[in-house]
Amino acid sequence: MPSLAAFPNDTELAEKRRLLNGIQERRDKAGKLVAGVAAACDVDQFKAPTSEKPNAKRWDSHISPESQSRPPCILKQAASHLSNPDIVSLGGGLPSSECFPFYEWSFKVPTAQHFFKDQDELEDPTVQTVTIGKHDVKAGLSEYDLSIALNYGQASGSPQIMRFITEHTELVYNPPYADWKVAPTVGSTGALEQTIRLLFDRSRGDSVLAEEYSFSTALETFVPQGIKPFGVKMDDEGLMPESMDAMLTSWDEKSRGARKPHVLYTIPSGQNPTGATQSLQRRRAIYSVCQKHDIFIIEDEPYYFIQMPPYQGNESDSVQASEDVESFLAGLVPSYLSLDIDGRVLRMDSFSKVLVPGSRLGWVTASAQIIERFLRHAEVANQGPNGMSQIMLWKLLDQTWGHEGYLKWLIALKNAYTQKRNMLLAACDKFLPKSVVSWTPPTTGMFLWLKCDPLQHPEYPARPIEEIEGEIFDQAIKTGVLCARGTWFRAEPDTPADGMFFRATYASATAEAMGTAIERFGEAIRRSYQIE
Known part of the structure; x- marks a missing residue:
């Protein structure tokens, strides 16, 4: 399997340390963060200064008419005047914190470097x-408290948690253009729905590209x-750029029944459901295809940080003691x-x-133009994440x-997920009939994609793949194990399946x-394939 990323050299390590140290230096220079109830937030104030990066392209042709028509929320804009500490507000509908029945919250968390211990x-x-x-x-005890968090907030999020998120985004991803911004979401499912409304228009017959097996939700x-x-x-390695290029180059609206896609939805790391991870070379190739055909990319990455060493064939292997x-x-x-x-x-990032x-x-995270449109929708949809989540995660991540x-x-x-992955793979090695089942050990995420060879089944092709898959699924349920059916994840379910798959987590x-579960699932496969 090709390497996913080059092994870091001393220069790269020093750059990461410089970025980490730079966060505290900027905070010290900026001084105490003062942000009260419903404070407006512009993440540019939390980014490192830059002069050498260009701005992003404009995406007017990709933005839907619905999104283009959204004006700013008048009441949210008015709340920006509250940044003046001398102003007396009679204009908003913000309740007084005196009426909040919560005086104090306490919770226990692990100290750094003592994670996953019995506590x-x-x-x-x-x-x-x-x-x-x-x-x-x-x-004077904190920059954020319950009187602020439990009141109404802005769709742009509380300045306190958005400062941390902005710094984290710059530290980990460091986008190569200047006018990038971040916006809070109520999780990636909600973020995807808002993004769809921003980019797509059903009246013009829009379509979207995705992996042939993609996240069912x-x-x-x-x-x-x-x-x-x-x-x-x-x-x-996931999505194949040459197949994507060929599809787009030969696109025929009449035969396809849809406009040529202008958006790609992809889960590059630990892809759900297949567990595949695109290497750096693969990502560059896909990005080039998107440039060629002017495709906008929705990058859904909930599993990004669960990037594991390759499986070595033993439950205890592959776990790094320290890093x-x-x-x-x-x-x-x-x-x-x-x-x-x-x-x-x-x-799309998530703490989920x-x-x-x-x-x-x-x-x-996206260009300023896209984020501005995203926030206009959030103002009239969810108004951003709830304050309880924001202050609890801020207290943990930023202050603790x-x-x-x-x-x-x-x-x-x-490391914890590496151990769990190794345990599942060891069970597969022990209990699954390798004459008909194969798999590629995942290097990211939470999922293992099991491939059952239909050509080895005694009743194929007289019985279709979907029917055999259903039989194995039903038998597995009867024996007490649930694995997700591959057909649940097919981007084009009305086309013939060319393989039989199951997703295990x-x-x-x-x-x-x-x-126990893999042993039972192996029994269900053997029964269907009539293997003694």
């Missing part, structure tokens, strides 16, 4: 108690909007956002897979762990449970 003891030194009061700002978001997905062929944050950052496969010289990428799904907090602590958490998380089950 049952109340006096465990690896656990710290974090407290948030209603009036911490007024008392994303496909279910496109179709009701009248957008027709078209699947691009894949290999072990510094500079090596971790420099060793990540560059994001499309990091390669994006045009501003043609909207990247790396912290807590219930936070419903993430963000998108800091950037370096959060990166150490991500390293520990990657190592995200939540214990090692013992995974072994």
Whole structure:
């Protein structure tokens, strides 16, 4: 398998350390962050100054008429006047914090470098108690408190958490154009729905490119909007650029029943459902095809930081005992956002897979033009993430762990998932009939894509692939195991399937449970294939 990213050299490691140190230097120079209730937020104030980067291209032709017609929210714009501390507001509908029935929140979190330890003891030194009061700002104890977080906010997010997110985005991805911005989301599913409304117009017969097997919820978001997905062929590295180029070059609207696509939706790392990860070379090739055909890219990357070493054939192999944050950052496969010289990428990030799904907090990064349109929709849709999530994650990530602590958490998380992946793969090696089932060990994410050879099935082609797949699925359910059917993820479900697949995840089950589940699934396959 080709390398995913070049091994970091001393220059790259030094650059990552410089960026880390630069965050604190900018904060010290800027002084205390003062941002009260419903404070407006412009992320440009949190970015490192730059003069050498060009601005992004304009994307007017890609923005839908619906999005172009959205005006700014008048009441949200009026709230910007509250930045003047002397103004008395009689214009907004902001309740008084005196009427909030929460006075203080406390929660326990692990200290940096003591992640994933058993923390049952109340006096465990690896656990710290974090407290948030209603009036911490007024008392001079913090930059953010419950009186601010529990009130209405802006669609652009609270300045406190958006400062951290902006710094994190610059540290990890460092977009190569100047006018990039970030906007908060209520998770990537909500972000995708807003992005679809921004870029697509059903009245003109819009279509979208995706991997031939793609995230089922994303496909279910496109179709009701009248957008027709078209699947691009894949290999072990994911989407194949030559197939995408050939499809676009020979596009015929009449036979396809849709306009030539102007947007690609892709999950480049640990792709859901196949687990494939695009190498740096693959990403550059796909980006070049997008430039050639003027394709805008939606980069959905919930699993980006779970980039693991290759599987070595043993449960205990592949787990790195220690790794510094500079090596971790420099060793990540560059994001499309990091390669994006045009501003043609909207990247979706989320805390769901790396912290807590219930936070419903993430963000998108794109050019200033795209983010401005995204925020106009958010103002009349969800008004941004809820304040409870924002202040709790800010308290953890910014005030407790800091950037370096959060990166150490991500390293520990990657190692934890590496162990779980190895356990599932070891179970597959032990229990699945390799004469009919094959798989490529994933190097990112949470999913394993199992390929069942239909040509080896005694009743194929007399019985179609979908029917055999359904039989195996039903038998597995009867024996007590659930694996997702490959047909659930097909971008073009009305076309003939050319393979039979199942998706297994190592995200939540214990090692013992995974072994039992794979043994049962192997029995279901053997029964269908009539293997003794």
